[in-house]
Amino acid sequence: MHDSMMPFTGLLLLLDMMINAFYGGVGVGLLNYFVFLIIAVFISGLMVGRTPEFLGKKVEAREMKIATLIALLHPFLILAGTAISSYVLVSYPQAGWSVQPANWLNNPSYHGFSEMLYEYASASANNGSGFEGLADNNFFWNFSTGLVLILGRSLPIAGPLAIAGLLAQKKQIPEGAGTLQTDTGTFGLMTFAVIFIIAALAFFPALALGPLAEYFSM
Amino acid sequence: MKRQKVSKRLFERALVLEAAKQSFGKLDPRRMIKNPVMFVVWLGTLVMVAETLRQAVSPASSGSVGYNLTVTLVLLLTVLFSNFAEAIAEARGKAQAESLRKTREETPAKKVESLGPGFDVETRIVPSSLLRKGDVFLCEAGDIVPSDGEIIEGLASIDESAITGESAPMIREAGGDKSSVTGGTKVLSDRIKVLVTTQPGESFLDKMIALVEGASRQKTPNEIALTILLAGFTLVFIIVCVTLKPFGDYAGVPISVAAFVSLFVCLIPTTIGGLLSAIGIAGMDRALRANVITKSGKAVETAGDIDVLLLDKTGTITIGNRKATGIFEANGVKEKELLDACVVSSIADETPEGKSIIELCKTLSGKSDVADKAFVSEYQQNGAISRFLKFSAETRTSGADLSDGSRIRKGAQDAIRKLSEQAGQLFPTEVQTLVKRIASDGGTPLVVSRNEKVVGVIELQDIIKPGIRERFERLRKMGVKTVMVTGDNPMTASYIADKAGVDDYIAEARPEDKMTYIRKEQALGRLVAMMGDGTNDAPALAQADVGVAMNSGTQAAKEAGNMVDLDNDPTKLIEVVEIGKQLLMTRGTLTTFSIANDVAKYFAIVPALFLAGIPSMQRLNIMNLDSPESAILSAVIFNALIILC
Numbered sequence: 001m002h003d004s005m006m007p008f009t010g011l012l013l014l015l016d017m018m019i020n021a022f023y024g025g026v027g028v029g030l031l032n033y034f035v036f037l038i039i040a041v042f043i044s045g046l047m048v049g050r051t052p053e054f055l056g057k058k059v060e061a062r063e064m065k066i067a068t069l070i071a072l073l074h075p076f077l078i079l080a081g082t083a084i085s086s087y088v089l090v091s092y093p094q095a096g097w098s099v100q101p102a103n104w105l106n107n108p109s110y111h112g113f114s115e116m117l118y119e120y121a122s123a124s125a126n127n128g129s130g131f132e133g134l135a136d137n138n139f140f141w142n143f144s145t146g147l148v149l150i151l152g153r154s155l156p157i158a159g160p161l162a163i164a165g166l167l168a169q170k171k172q173i174p175e176g177a178g179t180l181q182t183d184t185g186t187f188g189l190m191t192f193a194v195i196f197i198i199a200a201l202a203f204f205p206a207l208a209l210g211p212l213a214e215y216f217s218m
Numbered sequence: 219m220k221r222q223k224v225s226k227r228l229f230e231r232a233l234v235l236e237a238a239k240q241s242f243g244k245l246d247p248r249r250m251i252k253n254p255v256m257f258v259v260w261l262g263t264l265v266m267v268a269e270t271l272r273q274a275v276s277p278a279s280s281g282s283v284g285y286n287l288t289v290t291l292v293l294l295l296t297v298l299f300s301n302f303a304e305a306i307a308e309a310r311g312k313a314q315a316e317s318l319r320k321t322r323e324e325t326p327a328k329k330v331e332s333l334g335p336g337f338d339v340e341t342r343i344v345p346s347s348l349l350r351k352g353d354v355f356l357c358e359a360g361d362i363v364p365s366d367g368e369i370i371e372g373l374a375s376i377d378e379s380a381i382t383g384e385s386a387p388m389i390r391e392a393g394g395d396k397s398s399v400t401g402g403t404k405v406l407s408d409r410i411k412v413l414v415t416t417q418p419g420e421s422f423l424d425k426m427i428a429l430v431e432g433a434s435r436q437k438t439p440n441e442i443a444l445t446i447l448l449a450g451f452t453l454v455f456i457i458v459c460v461t462l463k464p465f466g467d468y469a470g471v472p473i474s475v476a477a478f479v480s481l482f483v484c485l486i487p488t489t490i491g492g493l494l495s496a497i498g499i500a501g502m503d504r505a506l507r508a509n510v511i512t513k514s515g516k517a518v519e520t521a522g523d524i525d526v527l528l529l530d531k532t533g534t535i536t537i538g539n540r541k542a543t544g545i546f547e548a549n550g551v552k553e554k555e556l557l558d559a560c561v562v563s564s565i566a567d568e569t570p571e572g573k574s575i576i577e578l579c580k581t582l583s584g585k586s587d588v589a590d591k592a593f594v595s596e597y598q599q600n601g602a603i604s605r606f607l608k609f610s611a612e613t614r615t616s617g618a619d620l621s622d623g624s625r626i627r628k629g630a631q632d633a634i635r636k637l638s639e640q641a642g643q644l645f646p647t648e649v650q651t652l653v654k655r656i657a658s659d660g661g662t663p664l665v666v667s668r669n670e671k672v673v674g675v676i677e678l679q680d681i682i683k684p685g686i687r688e689r690f691e692r693l694r695k696m697g698v699k700t701v702m703v704t705g706d707n708p709m710t711a712s713y714i715a716d717k718a719g720v721d722d723y724i725a726e727a728r729p730e731d732k733m734t735y736i737r738k739e740q741a742l743g744r745l746v747a748m749m750g751d752g753t754n755d756a757p758a759l760a761q762a763d764v765g766v767a768m769n770s771g772t773q774a775a776k777e778a779g780n781m782v783d784l785d786n787d788p789t790k791l792i793e794v795v796e797i798g799k800q801l802l803m804t805r806g807t808l809t810t811f812s813i814a815n816d817v818a819k820y821f822a823i824v825p826a827l828f829l830a831g832i833p834s835m836q837r838l839n840i841m842n843l844d845s846p847e848s849a850i851l852s853a854v855i856f857n858a859l860i861i862l863c
Contacts, residue, residue, distance in 0.1 A: 068450030069450075080461060083461035171743045201817060204820065213832050
């Protein structure tokens with residue numbers, strides 16, 4: 001019955017694309033990592049009681065606005081895409097399209113959900129892979145994943161460029177005893193926590209209904 | 219130092235009642251929208267009210283009326299608790315403002331009517347509210363100063379305890395740095411003529427009181443950035459919750475409206491969102507309790523970010539004045555002879571240094587229990603002293619002539635050396651060495667001569683305040699650089715700087731030097747704080763990122779700074795920085811806590827939510843919650859209570 005990955009393998013692949021901040025990954029991995037760094041610097045700066053600074057530049061409201069929007073974009077694209085396809089599948093299974101939504105999935109139930117989730121995750125992370133078993137070569141899937149792909153690629157490039165431009169205009173602050181050290185284990189942990197909360201947690205319900213539910217029902 | 223009685227208990231009955239009333243008033247959506255996180259919770263509550271009503275009219279599938287009602291009430295409590303925290307912070311600010319305002323009640327003023335040249339002494343009693351800028355009024359002993367102003371004639375001792383809590387009277391006089399008087403203070407002696415410098419209701423204190431009341435509280439840049447972050451988190455969870463509906467439909471898991479709303483409320487960072495503005499208000503309140511009035515909450519927060527602290531040596535690092543700590547004889551001089559010379563030369567010396575010399579001589583001659591006057595009078599018996607010489611800038615010495623013709627002089631070493639060399643005496647080499655050693659130890663040597671012959675040296679030392687070194691150490695750990703500003707020569711300055719543990723010093727400082735130093739540090743991107751009182755400090759106070767003016771200072775200094783210290787305590791600057799730091803830290807800790815416990819609630823609710831449709835999810839239900847209903851109720855209740863804790 002399975003024509004793509006076992007649940008846990010699929011889960012890890014999904015998670016990798018959902019985090020989308022890996023150095024050397026396809027697409028905008030490293031750029032997204034910088035966005036998470038900005039957010040981590042900001043939170044830890046507030047925790048130690050200093051205005052946050054990164055690479056000698058103050059991180060202020062405008063940079064935070066851009067960084068937050070970029071960090072939110074990825075969960076938004078994947079979850080919204082999967083939500084729309086689920087909605088169409090449940091509400092209009094007999095729509096008069098060349099491939100009726102009812103015929104999209106070779107494996108209904110939890111694995112079918114994983115397939116749709118994977119399709120959008122892959123598109124938004126610019127990965128190019130896909131779970132087989134999903135009838136995706138038709139207008140609905142080509143159009144919606146195409147849109148997700150363009151947004152998921154260009155906005156995460158535009159955002160960090162804007163942040164870089166804003167930071168470049170600011171005065172360099174000399175490093176002092178109170179400067180937040182960004183090369184320590186603690187800060188690494190902080191960055192991990194931020195990535196974990198924003199990138200991984202947003203997807204937890206979706207993952208629970210897809211690969212996790214599939215795994216536990218096996 | 220005696221503090222004004224402003225430290226109210228945290229939960230005073232009247233305050234709590236007022237705050238409870240306020241927290242309902244704050245439910246007005248126009249006021250709620252300023253706090254996006256709590257506004258969303260408030261919207262969720264309204265949705266739940268509608269849902270409960272719908273359930274009551276036509277019982278549907280998802281949950282009972284009782285369950286929905288409970289969720290609604292708990293959500294309402296969440297909003298109210300957050301409003302309450304804000305209201306109580308505001309109420310405390312208001313109560314304090316009220317106590318300040320009491321000093322500003324209507325007082326009769328003796329306005330001087332200008333009838334023409336030479337006739338301007340006619341006075342007329344008018345209420346203080348009728349005084350306008352440019353008017354002149356008269357204050358005599360026993361009068362309350364009706365308005366802020368500058369003394370243009372006379373000198374008076376003034377009781378400023380109503381404003382500062384300091385019971386010792388202050389001397390205020392025309393001209394110079396101590397010419398300003400504040401409305402509400404009481405003249406204890408003498409008579410002054412004061413020029414009104416402010417319009418009624420616009421006096422310095424009026425403006426400050428308005429600020430304390432939170433009427434014009436602005437969000438600080440950090441607060442704005444934090445709000446953006448929190449709005450971001452809220453958005454993530456809006457996405458999560460909205461998309462959960464089609465996901466649930468696909469998987470055949472029914473999710474009730476109550477579950478959606480509560481899941482959402484539990485996920486968004488309500489703890490920090492609900493307390494954000496309360497923390498800001500509390501910052502200004504903390505400063506006020508330290509008797510510092512801040513012009514804005516921003517100033518307190520900036521204080522927490524300060525990199526460089528400019529501190530005056532006198533009063534901050536060292537105890538006010540220098541004290542005599544040792545007396546050393548020249549070769550061939552008896553101790554008694556030197557002590558006599560020291561006492562005689564200091565009798566007419568009214569400065570604290572002079573008094574400390576007498577004090578030391580008393581101790582050295584074993585008469586420490588004798589009163590100063592009695593001790594000194596021994597030397598004045600039978601007209602032994604024929605003439606006292608006060609210190610003059612010309613001779614740079616002071617002393618006395620004895621009736622037997624001896625001339626006793628005391629002064630800086632170069633002045634005495636000139637004196638003795640002119641008389642053909644040699645300046646002893648051992649005295650030379652002594653003088654050098656004292657200077658290099660940070661002390662000030664005073665040389666004493668009798669009939670132009672050097673008899674010994676008095677060592678004056680700056681006494682460093684106890685505990686100040688540890689304080690600087692703490693500041694250094696926080697990343698704050700301390701700079702000592704002093705009029706001393708570089709050698710003395712470097713010694714004291716080293717002993718007190720400051721990072722840098724400005725020796726032989728003139729007011730312009732402070733300004734230059736601040737500009738230099740700011741050009742490097744650092745934030746600088748300083749304290750000052752004189753008019754010549756005003757430009758530097760304005761230039762500094764945090765300028766704390768002393769209340770005793772001139773109007774110009776107070777206008778230029780962004781905080782005013784009512785106690786006139788130079789160490790207050792350090793306290794202000796610490797308050798700022800605490801403010802930033804409290805907020806950071808709460809943010810972290812809030813987000814961390816949102817994550818925890820997430821794992822409690824989501825698996826329980828799916829239990830009904832997917833029984834195999836039981837394995838993810840780590841907390842072994844019985845039903846979605848109990849999971850949701852417990853999480854929502856926790857969420858509401860945590861705001862209060």
